[in-house]
Amino acid sequence: MAGIDATGDGTMAIPEATPAPEDEPLPTPPLGPDTTDEDEDRRRRRWLLLFVLLGLLLILIFLALWYFLFRQPLPVPLPNTIDLPGYTTSFYGADNPIGVAVTPDGSRIYVAQSESDRVVLVLDGGGSLIAVAEPPASTGSEHVPVWLAIDPLTAELYVSDRPTGQIHVYDRDGAYQRTLALPSPIPGWQPMGLAFDAAGNLYVTDLGGAAPRVEMFDRSLTLVRTFGEADRLSFPNSLAVDPAGNVYVADSNNGRLMVYRPDGSTLAQVGRGSGKGELALPRGVAIDGRGRIYICDSTGQGVLVYRLVDDPSPELEYLGFFGGSGIADGRFGYPNGVAADGRGRLYVGDTTNDRVQMWSY
Amino acid sequence: MGRAFGIGPRATVAAATAILAAWLFVVVPSTAADGGPHDAAANSGISTLAADSCAGCHRAHTAPGEMLVAAPSPDELCLSCHGSAGLGATTDVTLGIQFRAAGSLSGTPQDETDPTAVAGALRGGGFLSARIGSGSDADAANRPIRISYPRWDATAGRLITWFSTKVPVLPAGQDVTSAHLALPGAVAVTPTGTAWGNGPLGSASTGPVVELRCASCHNPHGNGRYRILNPIPAPDVISGTFTEVASPGVSVTDATQPPAGEIRNYTVIEAPVLGDVGSDPTAGDYWRTYRPWDGVPTYDPIDPLADSHGIVPATGSFGDQPAGTTGATWRTQMTAWCAACHTRYPAPGSAATTPSIDAVYTYRHQTNQTACTVCHVAHGSNAEMPGTITGDFPYPDGTTAASSRLLKINNRGTCQACHDPTGTIPYTGVVDNP
Numbered sequence: 001m002a003g004i005d006a007t008g009d010g011t012m013a014i015p016e017a018t019p020a021p022e023d024e025p026l027p028t029p030p031l032g033p034d035t036t037d038e039d040e041d042r043r044r045r046r047w048l049l050l051f052v053l054l055g056l057l058l059i060l061i062f063l064a065l066w067y068f069l070f071r072q073p074l075p076v077p078l079p080n081t082i083d084l085p086g087y088t089t090s091f092y093g094a095d096n097p098i099g100v101a102v103t104p105d106g107s108r109i110y111v112a113q114s115e116s117d118r119v120v121l122v123l124d125g126g127g128s129l130i131a132v133a134e135p136p137a138s139t140g141s142e143h144v145p146v147w148l149a150i151d152p153l154t155a156e157l158y159v160s161d162r163p164t165g166q167i168h169v170y171d172r173d174g175a176y177q178r179t180l181a182l183p184s185p186i187p188g189w190q191p192m193g194l195a196f197d198a199a200g201n202l203y204v205t206d207l208g209g210a211a212p213r214v215e216m217f218d219r220s221l222t223l224v225r226t227f228g229e230a231d232r233l234s235f236p237n238s239l240a241v242d243p244a245g246n247v248y249v250a251d252s253n254n255g256r257l258m259v260y261r262p263d264g265s266t267l268a269q270v271g272r273g274s275g276k277g278e279l280a281l282p283r284g285v286a287i288d289g290r291g292r293i294y295i296c297d298s299t300g301q302g303v304l305v306y307r308l309v310d311d312p313s314p315e316l317e318y319l320g321f322f323g324g325s326g327i328a329d330g331r332f333g334y335p336n337g338v339a340a341d342g343r344g345r346l347y348v349g350d351t352t353n354d355r356v357q358m359w360s361y
Numbered sequence: 362m363g364r365a366f367g368i369g370p371r372a373t374v375a376a377a378t379a380i381l382a383a384w385l386f387v388v389v390p391s392t393a394a395d396g397g398p399h400d401a402a403a404n405s406g407i408s409t410l411a412a413d414s415c416a417g418c419h420r421a422h423t424a425p426g427e428m429l430v431a432a433p434s435p436d437e438l439c440l441s442c443h444g445s446a447g448l449g450a451t452t453d454v455t456l457g458i459q460f461r462a463a464g465s466l467s468g469t470p471q472d473e474t475d476p477t478a479v480a481g482a483l484r485g486g487g488f489l490s491a492r493i494g495s496g497s498d499a500d501a502a503n504r505p506i507r508i509s510y511p512r513w514d515a516t517a518g519r520l521i522t523w524f525s526t527k528v529p530v531l532p533a534g535q536d537v538t539s540a541h542l543a544l545p546g547a548v549a550v551t552p553t554g555t556a557w558g559n560g561p562l563g564s565a566s567t568g569p570v571v572e573l574r575c576a577s578c579h580n581p582h583g584n585g586r587y588r589i590l591n592p593i594p595a596p597d598v599i600s601g602t603f604t605e606v607a608s609p610g611v612s613v614t615d616a617t618q619p620p621a622g623e624i625r626n627y628t629v630i631e632a633p634v635l636g637d638v639g640s641d642p643t644a645g646d647y648w649r650t651y652r653p654w655d656g657v658p659t660y661d662p663i664d665p666l667a668d669s670h671g672i673v674p675a676t677g678s679f680g681d682q683p684a685g686t687t688g689a690t691w692r693t694q695m696t697a698w699c700a701a702c703h704t705r706y707p708a709p710g711s712a713a714t715t716p717s718i719d720a721v722y723t724y725r726h727q728t729n730q731t732a733c734t735v736c737h738v739a740h741g742s743n744a745e746m747p748g749t750i751t752g753d754f755p756y757p758d759g760t761t762a763a764s765s766r767l768l769k770i771n772n773r774g775t776c777q778a779c780h781d782p783t784g785t786i787p788y789t790g791v792v793d794n795p
Contacts, residue, residue: 095546098446114446115455115489115546141479142456142490142533146446162447163458165478188461190478208478212463235442235449253442253449255417274416280431281417281441283448298441298448299418299431325425325433334432334441336448352437 084305084320085346085359087330091127094356097349099238100284100337101148101157108172109347110157111356112145112337120145120159122174127358133157133174139164147238147337149194149202153219158202160191165208167191182221193238193285197245205236205249212236214249214260227264238337240285240293246308248293250282257282257295259308259316268314270295270306277304277318284349288340292319296338296348301325303338303348303359327353418581436542439575445489451480452627454740455544456534457487459628481628482530482647486738486767488544490534492629493647495744496771503531505648505770505778526778528648528769530629531743538765540741542573550741551762556596558705558757560604562719567757568703569601578739587613587694594701606701613694647769648735648778692732699733721757736775737767748772 096115102108109123110133120133135143144162151158156177157170167180182189188208195203201224202217212233216224227247228236234253241247245262255272257279272279284296293306293316302323306316323332333352340346344361418438419429432438442449451460461480482492494503505528540550559568575581577596580589592610596603629647661667700707708717708725716723744765746752751772752763768775 096445098448114444118445140532141477142458144446144456146448162460163456163479188463188478190461190463206463208461208463210463237448253417255414272414272416274420278416281449299438301425301432325431334437351441352434 083361084322085344085361087322088345088358088360089127090329090350090358091123091356092354093129094121094349095354096351097354097356098336098351099145099147099159100339100347100349100356101150102339102341102345102347103150103155103172104342106341106343106345109339109356110148110150110174111349112148112159114144114146114351118142118144120148120157120170120174123356127356131174133159133168133170134176135159135161135164135168136176136179139166139168139179147193148339149196151200151202152196152198153200158194160194160204162190162192165190167194167204180221182217182223184223186215186223193236193250195239195241195247195285197241198243203239203241203247205233205239207235214239214247214264225264227260228258231258231266233258237282238284238296240287242287242291242293242308248285248287250285250295252281252283252298255279255281257285257293257306257316259314268308268316270316270318276321277306279304283336284338286338286340286346288344288346289342294338294340294346296335298334298336298351301332301335303335303346322359323348330357330359332357436544436575439581440544452483453487454483454485455487455489455546457483457485457489457491457537457740458534459483483627483740484629484647484734484738485740486540486742487534487537488540488542488741489537489547491537491738491741491743492531492534493738493743493769494529494531495742495765495769496774503529505529505774526648527646528778530647535743537741537743538745538763539767541578541739541767542575542741547741551764553756553760553762553764554599555756555758556603556702558703558722560602560704562705562717562722564705564719566601567721569603570599571596571603571702572599573597585615587615587691590698592701594698596702604704606704611694611698611701613698614691692730695732695734696728700728736769738769739767742767742769744768744774745771 091109091111094111095113095117097111098114099110099112101110105125107125109125109127111121111123113119113121119135121129122131122133124130133145135145139161142163145159145168146162147160149158150156155172157172157174158180159168159170160166161168169177169180171177186206186209190206190208191204192207193203193205197203200219202221204215204217206213206215211229212235213226214228214233214236215226218224228249231251232254233249233251235251236258237250237252239247239249246267247260247262249258249260251258257270258266259268261267270277270279274280279295279297280300281298282295283298284294286294288294291307293308295304295306297304300321300323302321304321305319307319309315309317323330323335325331325333327333331353332348332350335348335357336351337349338346346359348357348359350357418431420431421429424431426433426435426438428435430438432441440455443452443454445453445455447453447458447460451462452458453460459480459482460478486493494505496504505526507526536549537547538549540547540552543550543552554570554572556568556571559571560566573596576591578591578594580586580591583589584591586592590613592612593606593608595605696707705717705719705722706725707728709729710727712725712727714724717725742765746763746765746768751765753761755761765771770778
């Protein structure tokens, strides 16, 4: 630093470069008269900066405490997005899974596998197998669990069994409880899809009887009403009920998604086709907490997303599609079941790929 | 091309459109003729050119599979409905199950009072499991038995007692031990892939190696023929030379169209023997060809519609053959269809004693009286062949395998069912009806 501003007038004085004698020490440059004051100014600026930073830190800590103690929804209007979920992960080990169900908190995932030992797998929220829900030996014959539903009032798992034409009930951990016995048996009953409304009424698609139809049972399993007969349903599979009581039915072999009002009258429908939003072979139906409707299209190799709009007339607005044919992550092989938990996650039974895929927002 | 014939481009387009329209008008009625689920009218409710059911399986520009199928594997497409969950069909070809259909059985012996969803077993068996009561001595209720029944003897002019064999339907499926198609999950099936005896008599090889798919034998669009069978079966050839049956192939006449949802023609659910007819799925008989198609049979040997056993169908049609066809014609057609691939197997009645010119298939079991489907199932059999003969006796190419050869009874029970070398049945005569 020698020679810098040594003149005191702001100009630089470059000392003359004279070789120093080997036996003499180097001359000490003279200290300027303002050096001490400058250091003190620097120290004061540093202390000031330190105080400012400490103040900011205290303010941030205070804001953080205030936020955690008194936080409120941010008053920022969220856009009405129609984004689609993204692929998250897969749970392998289910042999030809059909129906899928999940508890609202996502802590239990149920998977009906239709091949090998044909049981319902009970997975925890991380996808680890924790139990197997087996049909009672007393029912004899072969069993194929197909569609699942969770009773919102008891958290029990309902499983439709295709060959026996029965519905078995298990607790949330897969322990067999009972087989449904209707107080007034329905001749030729072939229950398939299962769903509950918020009040705990049970909805069933029935392939037997005089014509395929949807049946609604109250808590005592008394048949309250049937509907869909006039629509000539063909192999109706899964179904779901929205908070308003509208019933969404996958009319599979007709390639339709039928929406019925709570009284059983037709509200809306989507038909078969190869255009955007049209169906091929719909099987699974699920509704998430934001009212988005998910249809698992088996030969369409993916999931279509809709929402019910009422303007100018009730119809299903197509929001998008995710999936595609294949074995890679996010690709499907004849998917069937779909379920939504309360955390923005979707679970899809990827049937011929022998896995359950999780998608999330 | 249009200019070559002296017509303008517009005329060419118009002519092409007219030809296409005419072709479609010709095709649509034939594809709608089957009456099964592969009927355009059944899928869409209409039979016009605006039918939209094509989109259930095909994509015009984005199909990942052959034939514009919206899936990589056509077989998996078939199983998405006909698989073990029965999500889209009453015929489950994997487990060999026939489900009941809605709206079709009211007022019949298999009516709605029966709570089970399963009506019986598929006659063709299943690719993973089948319900053929093929013969465990430890399970007396579910193994082949010999039965007797009254029969009118025209020569004697009186009722006599006749004996036959009954192969019951099991209450639950068993793993198959042989199948025409090796599905993933089949635990005891090792098909050789050889189309045994394909080619003309005298061919050098025992048959080419082929791979079958559902569409090798069935026409998914419907063709108005029995079981929508292709007149010319077309397996994928792996090695060797596969000789196709000459065009137009072999047609097996289908039934007069049954009521919508009628499923009994596919199913082993009834037995023809008086007193054995019932709605219990296990009352069926996998062995005998005589099964009423449309109603409860009665016994009246004087009735001109009665068969040789004196059994009269409810509405004039009986037997394994479809309604409206005769048994002899159907059996001939059925055997001829199987022989479209196994060409060196069909043989006249003298084939057991008269050598053919074929070095491999010199002597053959006669097939002129009995359809192949009397002894064999088409899809898969759960019969067990632990005996030394099956495991040791080689196939025509010299290989050995403990396959049940699609037969219906364990070991050589199939032979005994007709020929009874044990002598426990009065083979040469009949017993007077007491």
